[in-house]
Amino acid sequence: MTSEQLLAEIREANLTYLMLAQTLIRQDKAEAVFRLGLNEEAADILASLSAAQVLKLATRNTLLCSFRVDDELVWSLLTNHNTPRKSASEATNTLHANILMASRISEVL
Numbered sequence: 521m522t523s524e525q526l527l528a529e530i531r532e533a534n535l536t537y538l539m540l541a542q543t544l545i546r547q548d549k550a551e552a553v554f555r556l557g558l559n560e561e562a563a564d565i566l567a568s569l570s571a572a573q574v575l576k577l578a579t580r581n582t583l584l585c586s587f588r589v590d591d592e593l594v595w596s597l598l599t600n601h602n603t604p605r606k607s608a609s610e611a612t613n614t615l616h617a618n619i620l621m622a623s624r625i626s627e628v629l
Contacts, residue, residue, distance in 0.1 A: 527581050535578035537585040541566050542574070557588045 521529075544552035545567040553563050569577070577584065 530581060530583055531579055534580060534584045535574070538566070538569070538574045538578055542569065 541552065541556055541558075541563075544555060545563045549560070549563055549567070552558070553560055556563070558566070
């Protein structure tokens with residue numbers, strides 16, 4: 521993949537993320553804040569952006585979204601990595617990972 525192709529992919533991801541974020545925020549702000557890992561101020565700003573502003577932001581050469589999964593424990597829980605009985609504990613691991621990620625929302629708020 522060339523540098524220009526990579527930048528085009530980043531821009532497309534930015535546009536997709538911004539459009540998704542706006543839709544979620546406009547439908548249910550509280551749920552969007554939780555699902556996107558944003559604070560309410562950022563959600564308000566995203567919801568108020570015009571189409572032109574969204575397009576301008578999307579053309580940035582850096583990703584506007586980021587992974588909320590930032591440690592080995594959560595990755596292991598989500599992927600069932602290093603789990604002896606994967607099917608039996610999959611639901612429990614997913615629930616545990618969701619609780620860990622949700623608890624980090626309070627750090628943002």
